[in-house]
Amino acid sequence: MKAIQIIEPSKVKVVEIEKPCVGAGEIMVKLHYVGFCGSDLNTFLGRNPMVKLPVIPGHEVGAVIEAVGEGVPEGLKPGMTVTLNPYTNCGTCASCRNGRVNACQYNETLGVQRNGVMCEYAVVPWQKVIPAEGISPRDCALIEPMSVGFHAVSRGAVQDGEYVMVIGCGMVGMGAVVRAALRGAIVIAVDVDDDKLALAQKAGATYAINSMAEDVHVRMQEITSGYGADVVIEAVGNPVTYVMAVNEVGFTGRVVCIGYAKSDVSFQTKLFVQKELDIRGSRNAMPGDFRAVINYLKSGNCPIEPFVSRIITPEETAEALNDWAAAPGKVFRILAKF
Ligand SMILES: [Zn+2]
Ligand SMILES: [Zn+2]
The missing domain is CATH 3.90.180.10 (Medium-chain alcohol dehydrogenases, catalytic domain)
Structure with a gap:
């Protein structure tokens, strides 16, 4: 064969x-x-x-x-x-x-x-x-790449009404957008490509930020009335987006890391302390995440x-x-x- x-x-x-x-x-x-x-x-x-x-x-x-x-x-x-x-x-x-x-x-x-x-x-x-x-x-x-995004939302313990910033709208990030929206969160999608952002909005994101064209911090502050995101999901794996995640998460928020960064990243670690952050890795997916994606695809609501x-x-x-x-x-x- x-x-x-x-x-x-x-x-x-x-x-x-x-x-x-x-x-x-x-x-x-x-x-x-x-x-x-x-x-x-x-x-x-x-x-x-x-x-x-x-x-x-x-x-x-x-x-x-x-x-x-x-x-x-x-x-x-x-x-x-x-x-x-x-x-x-x-x-x-x-x-x-x-x-x-x-x-x-x-x-x-x-x-x-x-x-x-x-x-x-x-x-x-x-x-x-x-x-x-x-x-x-x-x-x-x-199903598998989407379920990895679904798992990240579970790791972030996303609740209804929370502001969830998803950085990176590839297949995995898109899974996170979908799952966070299904849970009733207000999703802010961030990417460098307008087509991907438009699709993220079709998939459930309320806001879209093109990080090449807009000031991400200013927009995040506007959208969240100055509080920052309750949860940030990093789905790129780039030093710049890792730092962005820690900067844009609000005080006492959660940062979920899916992206594999190929080089070391430097952070102002005082932000971890001052904001009392929960920083959580998210890897692969659980059987329940696969089933949740299957249910979503069956619903016919996926573009x-x-x-x-x-x-x-x-x-x-x-x-x-x-x-x-x-x-x-x-x-x-x-x-x-x-
Ligand atoms: Zn894969
Ligand atoms: Zn083992």
Whole structure:
């Protein structure tokens, strides 16, 4: 069967690999659409320290169950549309012991610490298969990145009526915008791209700030009557936006960090103390976050078409990733179709 393999930085190939066999407790899925995550792009660009090349990327999945092994629960049947939970957890580290399996110290995400599923078929333990009936296989490929944004809103303990600033309106940030709005918060979306901001407003943001064109601090003070945001969610991973998060959060507010910054960030740590901030990391997503995204997509309220920027054949991967790297502000998701 066909698979997309990143051989070395900037070099990707369609390779022929053996089709896996389904064993007891396992499910074979036929991949239909697999989304390229920002982490896959970084792998292609040679900037992902967590990856050892060569690797098959891909962990954002729209698939259909092909076959089930012995001992798989009745509810999971061939023909069902599903997505995958692409994370593993060891069961014994501190995170696992605390039930926070999404942050397992030894997590191996598909396509990052182990081979992913940019291929025709994959076999996984049944526990990793998430039914998503009523959602098309294409749209299923958007569930995982959105669920990461949903999880950040849980980490921020967002309440109705709170001002929630979401910095960065890519797929993950957009998930945070949606979830915060669903919880009744007043969402302020921040990005450098007007198209993304317009979409964030369609997805539930009340306010939009283009940080290239406007004075973010002045606008935030105006919008929040001088109080600052109750919660700031950083979904970029840039030193500038990390500092912005700590500056724009109000006194006694919460800052939720999703973005991976590639360099060190310096802060005025007195702000942590003076504001008595809660600064919380947010990593991956919990099973409940996946289910919440599935419910949201089923509701029909998601403006989903603009999130699919491009659908490619496996052979077009290098071209598509190079285009994405050249204009990162314009892409939500590129999906490989198998
Ligand atoms: Zn991802
Ligand atoms: Zn663990």
